[in-house]
Amino acid sequence: MILDQIVSKKYEELMNIKAPKRSLYDALSCDDISIIAEIKRASPSAGAIAEDVDAANRARQYEAGGARAISVVTERHFFKGDLKMLQLAKESSNLPILRKDFMFDELQIYESLFAGADAVLFIVSILKGNKLCDLVKLAQDLGMETLVEVHDEDELTEALKSDAKAIGFNNRDLKTMTVDMGRCESLIKAFHLLEPGSERKLVAESGVRTKEDVKRLQELGFDGILIGETLMRSSNPTSLLKELLGDTR
Numbered sequence: 001m002i003l004d005q006i007v008s009k010k011y012e013e014l015m016n017i018k019a020p021k022r023s024l025y026d027a028l029s030c031d032d033i034s035i036i037a038e039i040k041r042a043s044p045s046a047g048a049i050a051e052d053v054d055a056a057n058r059a060r061q062y063e064a065g066g067a068r069a070i071s072v073v074t075e076r077h078f079f080k081g082d083l084k085m086l087q088l089a090k091e092s093s094n095l096p097i098l099r100k101d102f103m104f105d106e107l108q109i110y111e112s113l114f115a116g117a118d119a120v121l122f123i124v125s126i127l128k129g130n131k132l133c134d135l136v137k138l139a140q141d142l143g144m145e146t147l148v149e150v151h152d153e154d155e156l157t158e159a160l161k162s163d164a165k166a167i168g169f170n171n172r173d174l175k176t177m178t179v180d181m182g183r184c185e186s187l188i189k190a191f192h193l194l195e196p197g198s199e200r201k202l203v204a205e206s207g208v209r210t211k212e213d214v215k216r217l218q219e220l221g222f223d224g225i226l227i228g229e230t231l232m233r234s235s236n237p238t239s240l241l242k243e244l245l246g247d248t249r
């Protein structure tokens, strides 16, 4: 009986967390291109980037520079991240917060909700069978949005079976860690053939360094760009964001 009460209390709490929410989908629905600015302490390809980053301050700097959403890499082992960074970014900005991690278990979805994530990322290559669709549905049932990440056309076909409202094309090969900007170019063409007239939002991920890259991705039809390392290495991310966005607004 007491357990029932605890469970129903927790359920009420979960339902209260659902609203009000900040929408990644809306952030990607502007007339011009939106930058999702990433907070990432380290990565397998780069090693340590900014291990002592102040996530609260970074989030404020990103918002001031014109970012429309923030991605926080919470994975501990390879990226030295944690959920505290996500909570700090949420408290310190008005932007939708995306949790970027290796998500494969229902518990991680509830954990994301409690930490304040507005959206969660799923990587098709690590989710087998119906798992992707099930996790997307759970996240959306709990009021969060989803970005599903693909690296090739087979993964794209899998991603389109889910109800995700946004698809991310990652230029980084997860095995070799190398970045090929041509990857998202060919994938966006494949996407339009597979799902003409789609309402889904499209995000280019990884390897974006210059305002020319941003302009090119806008011309290709992307709604958003996820930028991590370039911003994390900058001591003035606000002005860097303004510079990157310069020719697009």
Ligand SMILES: O=C(O)c1ccccc1NCC(=O)[C@H](O)[C@H](O)COP(=O)(O)O
Binding pocket: 038, 040, 043, 044, 045, 046, 073, 170, 172, 174, 177, 205, 206, 207, 208, 226, 227, 228, 229, 230
């Ligand atoms: O960043 C890595 O080295 C990495 C290696 C293996 C799997 C994922 C990895 N990164 C996650 C990301 O997708 C990026 O953090 C994100 O797209 C931003 O990329 P970048 O602007 O190149 O930092």
